[in-house]
Amino acid sequence: MALFDKCREFARLIQGLKERREFFYLREFDPAASSVVSMGARELIMLGSNNYLGLATHPRVVEATRQAVAEYGTGACSSRVLTGTTSLHARLERRLAEFKGTEDAVVFSTGFMTMMGTISAIAGKGDLVLSDEFNHASIVEGCRLAGADVVVYRHNDMTDLEERLAKCAPERDKLIVTDGVFSMKGTIADLPRIRALATEYEAAVMVDDAHGTGALGATGRGTLEHFGMEGEVDLICGTFSKSLGTTGGFTGSTLDVVTFLKLQSRPFIFSASPPPSSMATVLACLDVMRDEPELFERLRTKSEFVKKGLAEMGFRLEPTVTPIVPILIGDDSTVFRMAGELEDEGVVVNPVVPPAVPPGSSLIRVSVMASLSDEELGRALTKFGIVGRRLGII
Numbered sequence: 001m002a003l004f005d006k007c008r009e010f011a012r013l014i015q016g017l018k019e020r021r022e023f024f025y026l027r028e029f030d031p032a033a034s035s036v037v038s039m040g041a042r043e044l045i046m047l048g049s050n051n052y053l054g055l056a057t058h059p060r061v062v063e064a065t066r067q068a069v070a071e072y073g074t075g076a077c078s079s080r081v082l083t084g085t086t087s088l089h090a091r092l093e094r095r096l097a098e099f100k101g102t103e104d105a106v107v108f109s110t111g112f113m114t115m116m117g118t119i120s121a122i123a124g125k126g127d128l129v130l131s132d133e134f135n136h137a138s139i140v141e142g143c144r145l146a147g148a149d150v151v152v153y154r155h156n157d158m159t160d161l162e163e164r165l166a167k168c169a170p171e172r173d174k175l176i177v178t179d180g181v182f183s184m185k186g187t188i189a190d191l192p193r194i195r196a197l198a199t200e201y202e203a204a205v206m207v208d209d210a211h212g213t214g215a216l217g218a219t220g221r222g223t224l225e226h227f228g229m230e231g232e233v234d235l236i237c238g239t240f241s242k243s244l245g246t247t248g249g250f251t252g253s254t255l256d257v258v259t260f261l262k263l264q265s266r267p268f269i270f271s272a273s274p275p276p277s278s279m280a281t282v283l284a285c286l287d288v289m290r291d292e293p294e295l296f297e298r299l300r301t302k303s304e305f306v307k308k309g310l311a312e313m314g315f316r317l318e319p320t321v322t323p324i325v326p327i328l329i330g331d332d333s334t335v336f337r338m339a340g341e342l343e344d345e346g347v348v349v350n351p352v353v354p355p356a357v358p359p360g361s362s363l364i365r366v367s368v369m370a371s372l373s374d375e376e377l378g379r380a381l382t383k384f385g386i387v388g389r390r391l392g393i394i
């Protein structure tokens with residue numbers, strides 16, 4: 001049988017990558033989202049987590065989660081639609097709607113299912129989805145599942161988007177979908193222009209604010225708050241797996257749209273409810289964000305410290321105001337060497353190579369957490385200097 005031949009071939013490929021030290025996936029970190037993590041017997045500074053506000057290890061969040069497990073058990077063991085909705089799920093949905101300035105919100109089991117389940121329920125055959133070429137895979141899969149016609153526009157290129165909108169038959173229903181913050185380079189979508197074009201060409205707008213939520217805006221409400229545009233898009237989505245301490249995701253919209261999603265979105269209906277304790281985690285994260293607004297300033301100060309330190313050493317950075325710090329390297333083998341040598345020096349980063357970025361623009365993705373101490377960041381920067389000089393990058 002040839003069915004598994006590709007797996008054997010793939011295993012050989014992976015073995016080769018490991019031998020050349022070009023495989024940085026599925027590494028084990030304990031705990032994964034802490035400032036300092038263990039990798040076997042070694043301790044490393046974590047600059048590869050999306051736990052931007054550091055809330056996954058915040059004592060108040062951990063305690064709220066522990067209490068919810070004691071009270072609700074470990075899982076709801078049913079679809080949300082049947083017996084898997086607890087008062088914590090409902091409370092969180094109301095809270096997220098308030099947080100994002102929408103009439104209502106729906107919580108999905110993962111961020112991936114949120115995007116997939118939202119697009120596929122809202123868009124269908126005959127509709128047109130206009131999607132940024134660098135949108136997350138969950139959006140791509142959502143478009144595929146929707147069966148709608150998909151037009152991919154050049155990354156954050158508003159001239160291209162407008163040209164494509166202008167070519168659409170006016171009577172067709174159109175949905176423009178974009179990430180709020182693009183995860184690899186921290187680029188922020190041009191939402192004011194997207195909003196204006198959507199109005200002109202009568203299209204709906206969906207924003208996947210997975211990386212913006214918690215990381216952007218004066219109170220962490222995300223990319224829409226950053227632009228002063230809260231309540232100005234039709235669907236605002238996010239995930240709990242970055243700044244909100246756990247897994248799961250949400251879509252905020254009107255009451256009618258949210259009710260429709262809850263009863264028509266197949267990834268919502270035919271998958272089990274996320275654990276009640278995860279709802280308690282997110283509720284506690286939102287409480288901490290409300291009660292400790294200095295967290296946002298801390299995240300910004302620490303991100304700027306890292307960007308300034310790297311730039312002064314001579315690293316080439318993609319400009320961004322997010323906690324994502326992309327160090328532009330270019331070729332894949334230098335990126336892998338840099339990630340490996342940083343790991344040896346005690347710093348975890350993510351190497352980013354095609355297809356995640358276009359060929360020739362491979363990069364090291366550093367992500368900053370508010371929970372990293374100045375001493376840890378200073379130590380990490382020293383290691384970047386050592387490795388950068390050794391590899392002739394700076």
Ligand SMILES: Cc1ncc(COP(=O)(O)O)c(C=O)c1O
Nearest residue numbers: 110111112136138183210239241
């Ligand atoms: C932009 C974006 N959308 C959606 C997702 C999916 O979210 P999750 O990993 O929480 O399922 C991610 C996470 O990788 C993401 O970066």
